[in-house]
Amino acid sequence: MRPAATSIAPTPAPESSVRVAAAAQGDVAAARDLARILGLALTQPPYDAAGLVLEVTSGRLQLRDPRSPRTRPLSAELFPVRIRRQRLPLSKRGPLALAVGRRSRTVVDATAGWGADSGLLAAMGYRVVMVERSPLLAVLLSDAVRRVQREPGAAGGKLVIPELVQADAVGYLYRVTTRPDCVYMDPMFPPKRNSAALAKRPLRLLRELVGDDEDAGTLLAAARTAARSRVVVKRPDHAPPLAEDVDLSHAGKLVRYDVYLAPAR
Numbered sequence: 001m002r003p004a005a006t007s008i009a010p011t012p013a014p015e016s017s018v019r020v021a022a023a024a025q026g027d028v029a030a031a032r033d034l035a036r037i038l039g040l041a042l043t044q045p046p047y048d049a050a051g052l053v054l055e056v057t058s059g060r061l062q063l064r065d066p067r068s069p070r071t072r073p074l075s076a077e078l079f080p081v082r083i084r085r086q087r088l089p090l091s092k093r094g095p096l097a098l099a100v101g102r103r104s105r106t107v108v109d110a111t112a113g114w115g116a117d118s119g120l121l122a123a124m125g126y127r128v129v130m131v132e133r134s135p136l137l138a139v140l141l142s143d144a145v146r147r148v149q150r151e152p153g154a155a156g157g158k159l160v161i162p163e164l165v166q167a168d169a170v171g172y173l174y175r176v177t178t179r180p181d182c183v184y185m186d187p188m189f190p191p192k193r194n195s196a197a198l199a200k201r202p203l204r205l206l207r208e209l210v211g212d213d214e215d216a217g218t219l220l221a222a223a224r225t226a227a228r229s230r231v232v233v234k235r236p237d238h239a240p241p242l243a244e245d246v247d248l249s250h251a252g253k254l255v256r257y258d259v260y261l262a263p264a265r
């Protein structure tokens with residue numbers, strides 16, 4: 001049961017409250033395997049409104065919110081139609097590319113989430129490694145990678161599919177042997193307290209799954225040791241920088257990209 005509406009922000013439910021389901025009889029074995037791997041309980045339709053459901057279908061993995069039965073389930077999508085419709089590689093004139101740097105070739109996206117930013121960066125021509133610590137998000141990302149890999153010559157061979165690593169990026173970055181030119185990070189940030197605007201649905205679900213990334217400062221420190229050229233931190237426009245010594249900042253719509261340049265070695 002959902003609690004009655006209240007002005008207190010809901011406490012993020014732990015990822016373990018998600019249940020796994022098969023959308024059809026043919027998907028039952030795959031759903032069972034996934035539930036075992038993730039250590040989650042199984043359920044089946046019709047779903048009660050207790051929490052999120054990771055649904056296995058023949059084509060994709062999707063996250064369904066039975067509390068909003070009319071909304072479409074969400075999947076990770078690296079190269080959505082709005083990217084594929086454009087001429088590839090995407091232009092590097094926008095604030096994200098200016099922050100990452102035109103000369104950068106390799107980018108570690110240390111907070112991959114739904115993979116949207118990784119997909120954008122890959123569509124601009126960067127070679128991207130996405131790192132995600134949430135096992136649930138990682139299986140959704142891995143499903144997105146698998147779907148693109150199955151397409152013969154995705155977008156005429158002009159899309160380089162990001163590589164996926166399921167790990168805490170702090171450990172990954174301290175151990176990485178081939179240092180990336182840029183480390184990109186987009187840690188979860190608490191929404192404006194008095195904002196009437198609701199965060200977009202993918203972000204709301206993500207917050208419900210993983211909470212706020214309160215250890216983002218530790219990640220920034222690891223990123224700064226690993227990046228050859230720079231670290232880029234995406235922040236909501238109202239949020240203070242993660243560390244004071246920002247070298248450059250590029251403003252986009254509602255967000256900005258703070259750049260920390262690596263010292264010359």
Ligand SMILES: C[S@@+](CC[C@H](N)C(=O)[O-])C[C@H]1O[C@@H](n2cnc3c(N)ncnc32)[C@H](O)[C@@H]1O
Nearest residue numbers: 111112113114115116117132133168169186188
């Ligand atoms: C705001 S979301 C990122 C959204 C992403 N930029 C996108 O385009 O979908 C933050 C994500 O970073 C992940 N994350 C936070 N800290 C991390 C860390 N130290 N290592 C790996 N993943 C991390 C969280 O689990 C969450 O999925």
